[in-house]
Amino acid sequence: MNFQRINALTKKELKKTFREPAILFVIFLFPLVFVLTFGASFGGLGGSQPVYNIGVVNMDSGGLSQAFIEALSNTTLLNVHVYADNQTAQNDLSQGKIQAAIIIPADFSQSLASYYAAPNKPSSWVNATVLLYLDKGSVVATQAVPPIIQNVLAAFLNQKAPPSPVNVQIASLIETKPVSAFEFMAPGMFTFASIFLIMMVAQSFTQDRENGMLKRIRTTPITPAEFMASQVLAYMLIAPNSSGACFRCCLFAGL
Amino acid sequence: MGEFAIVMENVVKCFEDVVAVDGVSLKVAQGELFGLLGPNGAGKTTTVNMLCGLLKPTSGFVSVGGYDVQKENVKVKGLIGVCPQETAVYPYLTGAENVELFGNLYALDEDTLRYRRDMLLEKLGLTHDAHRKVEKYSGGMKRRLSIVLALIHNPQIIFLDEPTVGMDPQSRRAVWDFMRELKKEGKTIFLTTHYMEEAESLCDRVGIIDHGRLIALDTPKNMISQNRVGNLEEVFIKLTGRRIREEI
Numbered sequence: 316m317n318f319q320r321i322n323a324l325t326k327k328e329l330k331k332t333f334r335e336p337a338i339l340f341v342i343f344l345f346p347l348v349f350v351l352t353f354g355a356s357f358g359g360l361g362g363s364q365p366v367y368n369i370g371v372v373n374m375d376s377g378g379l380s381q382a383f384i385e386a387l388s389n390t391t392l393l394n395v396h397v398y399a400d401n402q403t404a405q406n407d408l409s410q411g412k413i414q415a416a417i418i419i420p421a422d423f424s425q426s427l428a429s430y431y432a433a434p435n436k437p438s439s440w441v442n443a444t445v446l447l448y449l450d451k452g453s454v455v456a457t458q459a460v461p462p463i464i465q466n467v468l469a470a471f472l473n474q475k476a477p478p479s480p481v482n483v484q485i486a487s488l489i490e491t492k493p494v495s496a497f498e499f500m501a502p503g504m505f506t507f508a509s510i511f512l513i514m515m516v517a518q519s520f521t522q523d524r525e526n527g528m529l530k531r532i533r534t535t536p537i538t539p540a541e542f543m544a545s546q547v548l549a550y551m552l553i554a555p556n557s558s559g560a561c562f563r564c565c566l567f568a569g570l
Numbered sequence: 571m572g573e574f575a576i577v578m579e580n581v582v583k584c585f586e587d588v589v590a591v592d593g594v595s596l597k598v599a600q601g602e603l604f605g606l607l608g609p610n611g612a613g614k615t616t617t618v619n620m621l622c623g624l625l626k627p628t629s630g631f632v633s634v635g636g637y638d639v640q641k642e643n644v645k646v647k648g649l650i651g652v653c654p655q656e657t658a659v660y661p662y663l664t665g666a667e668n669v670e671l672f673g674n675l676y677a678l679d680e681d682t683l684r685y686r687r688d689m690l691l692e693k694l695g696l697t698h699d700a701h702r703k704v705e706k707y708s709g710g711m712k713r714r715l716s717i718v719l720a721l722i723h724n725p726q727i728i729f730l731d732e733p734t735v736g737m738d739p740q741s742r743r744a745v746w747d748f749m750r751e752l753k754k755e756g757k758t759i760f761l762t763t764h765y766m767e768e769a770e771s772l773c774d775r776v777g778i779i780d781h782g783r784l785i786a787l788d789t790p791k792n793m794i795s796q797n798r799v800g801n802l803e804e805v806f807i808k809l810t811g812r813r814i815r816e817e818i
């Protein structure tokens with residue numbers, strides 16, 4: 316393997332790709348068309364905001380917890396059902412009737428009261444933990460519900476930034492790591508990229524064969540392995556650009 | 571075998587339906603400028619392709635630079651420079667980029683590559699167009715660039731398959747002068763052509779090939795005097811009863 320040869324051929328392949336308008340079109344416009352068609356056919360474009368059903372179990376007898384539940388109900392994003400005990404809420408959650416269950420702890424009102432008394436003195440606060448159970452089957456709910464709750468809570472506390480006496484803790488069994496839009500779309504993009512890669516390599520091959528370049532290259536000391544390496548390298552560099560373009564289109568289209 | 575740059579012994583190449591090269595034997599000495607002359611379809615390109623390892627002879631033996639082309643392909647490739655008949659240059663690269671790419675394929679170091687690039691582009695009159703894309707070149711310019719690509723690594727043995735086709739007389743003469751210069755440097759040149767005057771004025775020895783058979787092999791002078799005619803054109807007519815069709 317001689318890197319100079321591989322490098323030279325890889326560069327040539329990149330230049331070819333980025334200099335030929337037809338290929339550029341394929342790389343950057345095809346993804347756009349692809350995404351728009353995809354988006355339109357799955358109806359994800361321009362849809363209205365969904366409403367999440369959440370269950371609330373109130374262990375606190377204080378008045379502040381009632382006010383908090385009201386604040387949650389006032390959000391257009393949430394449909395709040397109050398449950399008497401944790402068990403029924405859990406049952407409904409596992410049956411998919413609600414997408415999340417919130418457990419308000421007994422010391423919730425007390426905690427808020429301590430905060431209102433001295434908002435700037437965290438050492439005097441009584442800390443409380445709101446438990447949140449999430450439907451592990453719904454990627455959207457796991458992503459959307461916690462920030463909504465956080466926001467309602469922050470608004471309720473009149474608070475602009477942490478720290479807060481009340482923290483929201485996700486108690487469900489699943490490990491919820493943030494699923495980014497990228498991860499959400501990655502499988503599709505990889506499929507797209509690999510199909511694209513095959514197309515491009517085949518196209519580049521036949522083109523060079525037609526104009527006799529491949530034959531000419533074969534009279535130089537480059538080995539088939541070096542030649543293949545250069546092709547693979549070039550398209551490994553090009554494909555992410557294409558799927559990157561695809562991804563940006565997705566974001567742009569709001570998918 | 572050391573003194574011969576190119577040896578062909580009883581070489582036959584058959585394609586499915588035609589015998590393209592039919593028992594050709596010839597030897598080209600080191601430093602010789604050899605011309606293979608023949609009409610369209612005579613088997614010139616097929617011969618060159620076998621000599622540079624692109625085609626495998628159906629039978630017979632081929633060696634270049636003392637190496638068996640079939641067995642020591644890699645060594646042969648390092649030794650030869652090939653200018654194919656069809657103008658093979660990358661249209662989407664500039665002239666200079668084409669030259670650099672080929673220099674890198676021969677793993678030249680940067681200084682040598684830059685020096686030889688500038689020198690060859692200058693010699694073939696392409697310096698001013700070096701940074702234009704090749705797709706904007708005229709046919710003759712592409713042919714000249716194609717010759718530069720074949721010579722970038724300063725090869726000892728050079729194959730030029732109809733190098734001057736489509737060139738104006740001035741460019742053609744420049745290429746001829748350049749070939750004479752290469753010969754002075756001691757390079758072996760294997761040239762194919764169907765221009766009689768090219769073969770006559772340039773080559774040390776000429777082989778005339780027709781229907782895959784080598785029908786004459788001598789210096790142009792000897793050929794002309796032995797056949798008691800005025801020029802190579804008449805030699806060809808006398809040997810085959812036909813004229814070589816001149817295109818363009």
Ligand SMILES: Nc1ncnc2c1ncn2[C@@H]1O[C@H](COP(=O)(O)OP(=O)(O)OP(=O)(O)O)[C@@H](O)[C@H]1O
Pocket residue numbers: 585586588589590608609610611612613614615616617655764
């Ligand atoms: N790949 C191939 N498959 C089948 N037949 C071929 C192939 N290449 C060449 N031939 C045949 O071999 C014969 C010799 O062709 P070749 O290209 O060597 O001729 P040439 O002397 O170079 O002619 P020209 O002056 O037109 O370039 C022709 O009859 C051609 O049809």
Ligand SMILES: [Mg+2]
Pocket residue numbers: 614615616655731
């Ligand atoms: Mg030919």
